[in-house]
Amino acid sequence: MIVDLPTTTVSNVSKALVRIREDGGAVALGRVLTLVISTSPERLEEAVEAANDASREHPMRVVVVSSDQSARDIVEARLDAQIRVGGDAGASEVIILRAFGAAASDSESLVTGLLLPDAPVVVWWAGIWPGHAAHSTLGRIAQRRITDATTHPDPQQALRELAANYTPGDTDLAWSRITLWRAQLATVLDQPPYEKVTDVEVSGSVESPSTTLLAAWLTQQLDVRVTHTLHPRKQGGWGIDRVQLQRESGTTELRRTHDALAQLSIPNQPLHDLALTRRSLRDCLAEELRHLDPDELYGRVITHGVAMLLGDDA
Structure with missing residues (x-):
């Protein structure tokens, strides 16, 4: 009515x-x-x-x-x-x-x-x-x-x-959009080989603040140098393209191949096709409404992680 x-x-x-x-x-x-x-x-x-x-x-x-x-x-x-x-x-x-x-x-x-x-x-x-x-x-x-x-x-x-x-x-909401990326990367690092990450590269659109927040989160969580590459929208898709983790055994890469799919490459393992959907506005809003207390992790990432990634002017 x-x-x-x-x-x-x-x-x-x-x-x-x-x-x-x-x-x-x-x-x-x-x-x-x-x-x-x-x-x-x-x-x-x-x-x-x-x-x-x-x-x-x-x-x-x-x-x-x-x-x-x-x-x-x-x-x-x-x-x-x-x-x-x-x-x-x-x-x-x-x-x-x-x-x-x-x-x-x-x-x-x-x-x-x-x-x-x-x-x-x-x-x-x-x-x-x-x-x-x-x-x-x-x-x-x-x-x-x-x-x-x-x-x-x-x-x-x-x-x-x-x-x-x-x-x-x-x-x-740019933070909510990377929930699935964060979960997938955490899962990857929780499996063999248990090696220290020595270098990280995150690539995405310059119009995607989620790309920057993901890089800032990795900067804090792994305490390593993160290369943050942003391309103009016309050169790629809108959003995060890929994340590369360098370890002693080689490069682990999580790369988006479709709006709903990603491909995971781990040294000495076959390629894995994963469901990694672009989150809707509804999904992101619903996630934020689940948390009525301050999001302390977001607070650390936005205040310290972004500053570490973008420089003191952040």
Whole structure:
């Protein structure tokens, strides 16, 4: 069910939620958190779809704040809202707030009255985020703050900014995208031959912050020199291409061959074809929603690993 509330107020939205609950039996019981999404009109439906899919694992209330930054000073202040429940909202209830003019200037006041009581708050910027997420109007009310460096015009510079402004509770979807790579590499190193890694090379697209985060993670975990090679997108696929580990017995290589497949080469062993799918936005979001405490490993990688890899200016 979808209920449109044009030219409304947050108070009216809250009252409409109560009426829907009473009339249709849609309840907030069992919701485990409130997910606040800050996005642009262009990214709104993609973000809502990902949240709806993730809600099947994490029943939640989703509050979406969408504002057109370019129209803040020229459009009369107005708030349009939409409530989606039932089949139109997955296992969540979705409240979409479209703010115009001065109404878009204070996101915190728009969402405060719509948060579930006594439930954790997670904020996801599905697009460009404020420079210091934890100190922003939405970041101050959240236990967890999710960004996505891939949406930044310069993803590599985005990592430097995230490193400089990191606060416990921050995370980035570029980190979630390398979960399967990290798991596979850890499995490789946990099998014979048990030899020290002496050199590492990580290759991927310059538009892939995940490539840099994987290299930074390996820098920290293995305490070796990591060569970090980034190519223009037109010269290869988007994302991580391959990882090479040098050991006494030779080169171990994990290389992507397809969007869903990779090939593992280990000295003196036959080639192995592995499932290594590119993770969807839904999968990455659902993973981050499993962890409401600060991700300490991400914190070390973004603050120390990225600095070691990219230099002191990170």
